[in-house]
Amino acid sequence: MLIPIERGAREPVAKQIVQYLRRAIDAGRLRPGTKLEPIRVLARELGVNRETVAAAYHELEILGLTESAVGRGTFVLARAEAAASRQAGADERGRPRAFEPVFSRRSLAATSLAAVRVDYSAPADAVHLERLIPDASLVPDEEFRKALNRALRKGGPALYDYGDPRGVERLRRALVERLAGSGIECAVEDVLITAGSTQGFAVAVQLFCDPGDAVAVESPTYPWALGALRSFGLRVVPVPMDEHGLDLDRLDAVLGRGDVRLLYTMPSFQNPTGISTTVAHRRQLLDIAATHGVPILEDDFEKDLRVRGRGAPPLRALDHYGGVVYLGTFSKALFPAVRVGWLVAPRRVADAAATVKRLIDITTSPLLQAGLAQFLSEGSYERHLRNAVRVVEERLAAAEKALTAHLPPGSRFTMPEGGYLVWITLPEAIDSATLLADARRAGVVYAPGQIFFPDEQPSSACRLSLAHATPNEIERGIRILGQVARAALPRGRARRDARASAGIHL
């Protein structure tokens, strides 16, 4: 496709691409079913960056002209002609021309996220290893309902006001006590209750970063964090992970550039790799960040689901320069519907975070916070955790056994010390995003590696989550995954890989 791009024109480049393709579809030059050029190819041809093309493709999709799917590409839709003519046409009854929403670049960036476009649909009996959400068997719904009831009765009408914008004091006090158990010393005033750690992330990032600023992230990392960063107009600077966590030499180089305003990291049970770093690694990381004066956003989303060992203290506990902002959540260890997380930071930072949150949603519902405080004070959370950790342990054991038995030679994986995530790397010849279609049909769903990499590079890796599957389901799902992966391998390939990786990997 030779799309004429006028640089420096009033119309942004992405918009020019949209208009050109829209006219082409409208005029029938691009017929229904036509596959558009891959984003990277078109970006190279036009000499523009990939995000520009991705934004244009995404707008075409919003306009109802195309359809995209990770691992397949972008196709002109059959219903495109109708949609195009409907939107271009004037109103025959003399009413004002229909409003054509022009979305902001940041919302286009957000909605063009690869993770949004993955198709996870599957037969009814498929095993779901993509969902990082505790399943119904893990939810102490009755215990929570009763605790909530008691809290609301006790609180009375006063609880129905906004309350302290930082959150219900009783809950923050309980969190301060729990945090002390892992070495984090903080006061009640240093804790801000957020709507899950997702909101804590949004608040902390916006506290330090203006549009155009750069944020360093692990590569691979949590895809929705990438989407949020892009929607805030920030540049994402990936720092590669190795088996020990962030590559610290690379991190030092990246932070040394001077333009990075924040480092986002998950030192325990990293999403998606499941890696937990050592105390020594953490101290080095802190030294590097302190040297460059860069604050750290530490996301400790699965803290309470540790199965083995004591684990290294959080960065916030080891923080010797006052630069660590810590995020926690009840979504993984308890259940997501409560929408309660917490941000812990040095006082001045916590103060500013509270003001930023004020502008986003004022405060998180005091009703559920009071319920949680009650649930914690009654010992119900600890009881629940004992059960949850046992379940995680069983599931991890089932996964390890099944992965060892069923993955094709040339595959690799490392079992985490807790949490629900196992990151597996299939033989190089496999693109896990492409394989997903086969896997879904065969009865197993997983998260393809591609969506975790900031540059969305094709990947043979994938993330399995055990949050939504029993040990039997895990065994069956991994068996099916092994079968479809073997079937996708070029003949003869499996044997070569087996030799190369013998004794180390699978």
Add this chain to the structure above:
Amino acid sequence: MLIPIERGAREPVAKQIVQYLRRAIDAGRLRPGTKLEPIRVLARELGVNRETVAAAYHELEILGLTESAVGRGTFVLARAEAAASRQAGADERGRPRAFEPVFSRRSLAATSLAAVRVDYSAPADAVHLERLIPDASLVPDEEFRKALNRALRKGGPALYDYGDPRGVERLRRALVERLAGSGIECAVEDVLITAGSTQGFAVAVQLFCDPGDAVAVESPTYPWALGALRSFGLRVVPVPMDEHGLDLDRLDAVLGRGDVRLLYTMPSFQNPTGISTTVAHRRQLLDIAATHGVPILEDDFEKDLRVRGRGAPPLRALDHYGGVVYLGTFSKALFPAVRVGWLVAPRRVADAAATVKRLIDITTSPLLQAGLAQFLSEGSYERHLRNAVRVVEERLAAAEKALTAHLPPGSRFTMPEGGYLVWITLPEAIDSATLLADARRAGVVYAPGQIFFPDEQPSSACRLSLAHATPNEIERGIRILGQVARAALPRGRARRDARASAGIHL
């Protein structure tokens, strides 16, 4: 103060101002108790805009060097020397230098908001006419607790998942029915549940606006909306209000500039003026927005608290060009702690809004949504409203009587058709922000007009909210306000004003 500013330097101007003043304080050239030059004066002297100076003054406050209060100014603090030396000093034990948070421009803009700095503290028996939050007597806490209980029992563990990111379907369905009653036709898919309308505002604005874009707002308007817009890096373009609502000629001129991406308006019970516009005004406003292709963000925060008349349909109901995004909330008519609002928009816009919300906090707690759906379905909300509207009516009547009796001559006010807000304009010689200190001491608290104007101009107007005061308290509060206002008037002045406004105003 002659602060040397180097334009085009790497260091932003606000930062240069901070550093200069910090050194001056450190060196003792600015002594404790010194009043810094007013923002507008220093801005004029330095030839920079006011927000730059405001951001610098705010950072000084964060650094613990100064203290600001609306209507008083900014003062060097007594503890400043200690704070300055503590922060400048290196660590004597060889530990890494303490991290000095460098906050983003947007969070500084947010926290430098005038509304943040108003001092509302008052004696224990003071009448609070500043809080727009229903008081305890209006909260149906027991009915809600029971409804919530039933909903949680019925929902079981499935309710504890994230659920549909747009919100609990049962609640959205109930809202669709209620909205139909005021002429808004929409499908369940067009409704997005948000964490109060504050979050709906943040989502809608970011959907259409990138940093640097302009948003048109009413002047005066809701101050926290101004703070949010600034924190998103947006330019605020004020459009003046007259007694009928937005000045439509001025609106036409502003939208004609071509750079305004969104109009934010509250056509019913406007905050702070209480004005509700006519159907004719609404249709004209829609025509203007449609002509310029500008979307409208309609905030209908007190919809269910109408006391008199049927009121004009919402803009969303009259929308002939598909450009209106509608926000509603339970915070004012029910109670804020539930943190549930709704955004209604044409499907494509609602779809994009759901994706943007996904990145901010994933979804709003399904637990409370289910409780609200139950509360609505049992008729409890309608029962509650009947009581609430009666209370609003009593309070408005008490306010009207007291205002007529106690305000000094030269004052003006208009009673709203419902809701809690009454906007009064005191005689011109009075600055209501300055007067607030006297009023608080004397036993009445209100919101000074200055905080509602985008340019923070001093104002003789102030906003009274009746949400948190009984009829007796309202009478007492307004009586005290009348007394302090009279006392603040220059001698002889009251008589002149009385002549000028006789027969029309008070």
